[in-house]
Amino acid sequence: MASTHILQAGLGQTSASGERGVFARAGAVLLRRLAPWAAPALLILAWQWAATHGLIGSRILPPPLEVLKAGVTLAENGELWTHLKISFWRALIGFALGGGLGLLLGLITGLSRRGELLLDTSVQMIRNIPPLALIPLVILWFGIDEAAKLFLVAFGTLFPVYINTYHGIRSVDAGLVEMARSYGLRGWPLFRDVILPGALPSILVGVRFAIGFAWILLIVAETISASSGIGYLAMNAREFLQTDVVVLAILLYAVLGKLSDWAARWVERIWLRWHPAYQ
Amino acid sequence: MTQTTLEGTAGVALAIRGLAKRFGAQTVLAALDLDIRAGEFVAIVGRSGCGKSTLLRLVAGLDRASDGRIDADGAALADSGADTRLMFQDARLLPWKSVLANVGLGLSGDWQPRARAALAEVGLAEHAGKWPSQLSGGQRQRVALARALIHEPQLLLLDEPLGALDALTRIEMQQLIERLWLRHRCTVLLVTHDVEEAVALADRVLLIEDGRVGLDLPVPLPRPRARGAAGFGAIEEQVLARVLRQPELVTPLVDELPIAPGALRWAL
Ligand SMILES: Nc1ncnc2c1ncn2[C@@H]1O[C@H](COP(=O)(O)OP(=O)(O)O)[C@@H](O)[C@H]1O
Ligand SMILES: [Mg+2]
Numbered sequence: 001m002a003s004t005h006i007l008q009a010g011l012g013q014t015s016a017s018g019e020r021g022v023f024a025r026a027g028a029v030l031l032r033r034l035a036p037w038a039a040p041a042l043l044i045l046a047w048q049w050a051a052t053h054g055l056i057g058s059r060i061l062p063p064p065l066e067v068l069k070a071g072v073t074l075a076e077n078g079e080l081w082t083h084l085k086i087s088f089w090r091a092l093i094g095f096a097l098g099g100g101l102g103l104l105l106g107l108i109t110g111l112s113r114r115g116e117l118l119l120d121t122s123v124q125m126i127r128n129i130p131p132l133a134l135i136p137l138v139i140l141w142f143g144i145d146e147a148a149k150l151f152l153v154a155f156g157t158l159f160p161v162y163i164n165t166y167h168g169i170r171s172v173d174a175g176l177v178e179m180a181r182s183y184g185l186r187g188w189p190l191f192r193d194v195i196l197p198g199a200l201p202s203i204l205v206g207v208r209f210a211i212g213f214a215w216i217l218l219i220v221a222e223t224i225s226a227s228s229g230i231g232y233l234a235m236n237a238r239e240f241l242q243t244d245v246v247v248l249a250i251l252l253y254a255v256l257g258k259l260s261d262w263a264a265r266w267v268e269r270i271w272l273r274w275h276p277a278y279q
Numbered sequence: 280m281t282q283t284t285l286e287g288t289a290g291v292a293l294a295i296r297g298l299a300k301r302f303g304a305q306t307v308l309a310a311l312d313l314d315i316r317a318g319e320f321v322a323i324v325g326r327s328g329c330g331k332s333t334l335l336r337l338v339a340g341l342d343r344a345s346d347g348r349i350d351a352d353g354a355a356l357a358d359s360g361a362d363t364r365l366m367f368q369d370a371r372l373l374p375w376k377s378v379l380a381n382v383g384l385g386l387s388g389d390w391q392p393r394a395r396a397a398l399a400e401v402g403l404a405e406h407a408g409k410w411p412s413q414l415s416g417g418q419r420q421r422v423a424l425a426r427a428l429i430h431e432p433q434l435l436l437l438d439e440p441l442g443a444l445d446a447l448t449r450i451e452m453q454q455l456i457e458r459l460w461l462r463h464r465c466t467v468l469l470v471t472h473d474v475e476e477a478v479a480l481a482d483r484v485l486l487i488e489d490g491r492v493g494l495d496l497p498v499p500l501p502r503p504r505a506r507g508a509a510g511f512g513a514i515e516e517q518v519l520a521r522v523l524r525q526p527e528l529v530t531p532l533v534d535e536l537p538i539a540p541g542a543l544r545w546a547l
Contacts, residue, residue, distance in 0.1 A: 179371040182341065182364075183385035183426075193384070197375040274375040276412045 062244040067251070070244040079233070084252065087218060087229040090146075091260070094153025095214045099207060102158040106165025110199070111191075123162060131156040131217055135224065144225035149218065156217040157210035164206025168199030201272055208264045215257045230256075290318040290466030291351040291361045291433045293338070298347035299490075300333050307333045309490030310347065317352070320460055320467045322481035324474055324522060329487045331470040335436045338468065339365040351434070364427035365436040368443065370419035372411040372426075379407040382426045397425040401455060417448035421455065428459060435460075437469045441476065453479055457503065474522070478515045479504050486521055494521045 044064050050056050051063035058066065074080035105123060108115035131152055142148035172195050180194045222231020230249050237245035272278050293315040300308040307330040315321055323331050336342045338349055340357055351359040372381045383394035398404050401421040411419055420440055427435060437456070441449045457480055460467055471477050477484045478498055486494035496518060500510055 175367065175369065175371050176373060178341065179367065180373070180384065182339065185385055193376070194373060197373070200375075274410045274412070279410070279412070 059241065059243055062247060066244045067247045070242070071248050074233075074245070074248070083228060083230050083233045084256075087222065087231070088256065090149050090222075090229065091153060091214045091218050091256070094150045094218065095157050095210060097150065098154030098157030098214075099161045099210050101154070102161030102206070102210070103165050103203070105158075106162045106203075107169070109162075110166045110169030111195070120166070123159075127159045127163070131213075132220060135220070139225070144227075149221040149226070149229075152217045152221045153214050156213040160209035160213065161203070161206040164202045164209070165199065168202025168206075169195060171202065172198035197274075201275065204264070204268050204271070207267075208261065211260050211264055212257070215253060215260070219253055289431065289433060289464045291356075291359070292317040293356070293434070293466065294350040294353075295338075296348050296350070298334075298337065298349065299345045300330070300337060300342070301345045306490055308337075311487075311491055313485070313492055315466060315468070318464050318466055320469070320480060320482045321485060322469045322471055322477035322483070323485045323487060324471060324477050324518065325487035325493075326522065327472070330490060331487055332438055334487065335365060335438050335468060335470055338434070339363055339436050341365070356434075361434055362430050362432045363434040363436065364430055364432040365438065366420075366423050366427050366440050368439040370411070370416075370423040372419055372422055374411050376411075377407065378403065378409050378411060378414065378422055381411060381422055382429060384426060386429065393429055394425075397429040398422070400428065400459065401425045415448075417444050417452060420444065420452060424456070424459070428463060431463065432465055435463075435465050435467045437467065439470050439472060442472065449473075449476070454503070456480065461502075474515050474518045475506065478511060478518065479506065484514075484518055486518065494518065 047056075047061070048063045048065060051058065051061065051066075062070075071080065105119060109120045109123070110116075134152065134155065138148045138151055142151060176194055176198065177190070180190055185193060218229075219231055222229040223235055226232040226235070230252050234246050234249035237243075237249070269278050293313070295311060295313040295315075298308055298311040298313075299306070311334070323334065325331050333342070337344050338356070340363065349356045351361045356363070372378075373384070376384070379391065379394050379398065382397050383390040386393065395404065395407060398407055401424055403418060403421055403425070406414060406418065406422075411422065414422065423440070440456075441452050444452060453476060456467075456469075469477070469480060474484075478500075481498055484494070484496045484498060485492050486496075488494075496514065498514055500508065500514070504511060
């Protein structure tokens with residue numbers, strides 16, 4: 001948009017004052033694009049400067065270039081990708097299990113009065129247990145096995161999806177349901193065309209919460225006990241005092257969290273493109 | 280059956296006997312009797328809360344009557360197989376379906392050409408691919424009308440369909456509804472709070488008060504009706520005066536009303 005703007009202005013005006021105006025406007029656009037990155041860039045520069053001048057011990061915080069180098073080394077010998085892949089799959093499978101079960105339970109309690117009566121109170125009671133409080137029990141049950149991490153992630157992602165599915169279905173416009181019934185929609189078509197799309201905005205809110213929880217729980221689980229994954233990478237590096245790798249692992253978690261949030265937003269934009277908020 | 284049938288009608292004749300609806304201790308409709316000829320256009324007016332929507336919902340089969348019966352062409356309406364469509368004041372379009380898919384709701388097989396034709400009939404052919412949120416209020420109501428008419432209903436129930444529209448759009452929509460009714464020839468029950476609208480469109484204007492039909496006034500004006508035409512204003516005032524429970528009020532006194540009758544039309 002900005003470039004066509006400049007082009008049109010440039011074609012229309014050839015006088016000196018016009019050109020100055022074009023450059024001033026292009027500069028303003030550039031400045032506005034770059035402004036949000038100014039503070040982080042300055043911070044990194046200050047960090048680099050302070051670290052290389054010995055103001056911060058490299059044991060405390062290595063300079064950003066060192067972190068970058070550590071990343072390149074690990075990427076080249078393939079270790080980085082192995083651990084990334086393992087963490088990513090753990091998050092995905094844990095989320096699929098917990099989110100799937102949450103969706104299923106939410107559909108049951110949202111759609112059926114009997115289901116609500118039977119299940120909702122129990123689910124709400126279990127919801128009050130903080131997932132991290134389960135860690136000792138989880139270790140007793142599963143040891144430090146793969147299952148322990150998946151269980152924790154699944155446990156934490158179940159409830160946000162459950163609650164938002166249940167409330168989403170309950171808050172579907174009753175007028176629309178009545179209208180659809182009067183047009184002969186019953187059973188599966190009614191669910192597919194009216195109830196599910198009506199509940200979808202709420203369900204997706206739950207999914208985004210769940211994705212956030214999934215990463216937090218995975219970080220904790222991998223840090224406590226693991227023989228692979230980004231958390232293992234960090235804990236292993238700590239033993240060998242490789243602070244650069246530790247910082248790298250932290251940054252990797254941040255990037256993964258951000259990427260999965262983007263993915264969730266992208267899905268929202270596709271599935272909710274009918275929603276005025278996405279037009 | 281003494282009911283006469285209009286020529287070439289696709290509509291059903293309605294016979295409502297002793298219809299009652301109570302919500303707890305509140306009686307909304309009390310032993311309401313009403314006969315409507317096949318293909319007739321009937322407007323229902325009355326004060327807010329008098330039970331107009333309740334009556335329509337009972338006829339549409341959305342609620343169950345406390346008492347009484349509704350017959351269509353001599354058999355209970357619910358069992359008669361007569362296609363009945365209710366159009367609500369809010370268009371009730373599915374926001375996640377395109378305009379075209381909304382019109383085709385509940386149809387199976389090759390419904391798209393039919394839906395396109397129905398959209399064209401209400402003048403919205405070029406909006407088929409839009410989302411309902413991209414339409415104006417009047418356009419949404421026209422989509423709802425197309426959705427109802429695609430089923431070729433024998434009985435069309437309209438519950439204040441134009442209540443939320445601006446004055447110009449209302450008049451356009453009234454003309455559209457009249458045109459479509461003349462083409463489809465279904466029986467129409469139109470609930471409105473606008474007496475002028477009732478007189479402009481209906482063969483008969485009914486007033487509901489105290490749970491019964493309080494006034495049943497034929498409108499023997501030729502169509503299309505001009506609002507300034509002789510007789511139009513007289514009928515309108517007659518209905519208004521009755522709604523306001525001032526049956527002794529005759530036309531010469533209207534000028535002495537503190538508020539113009541035109542303004543009062545909206546206060547019902
Ligand atoms: N589902 C319901 N439960 C209880 N009362 C109702 C219900 N529906 C309507 N009523 C009452 O019935 C009366 C008539 O309502 P309605 O038919 O909607 O009036 P209107 O003539 O304005 O359309 C109102 O007093 C309303 O409060
Ligand atoms: Mg009403």
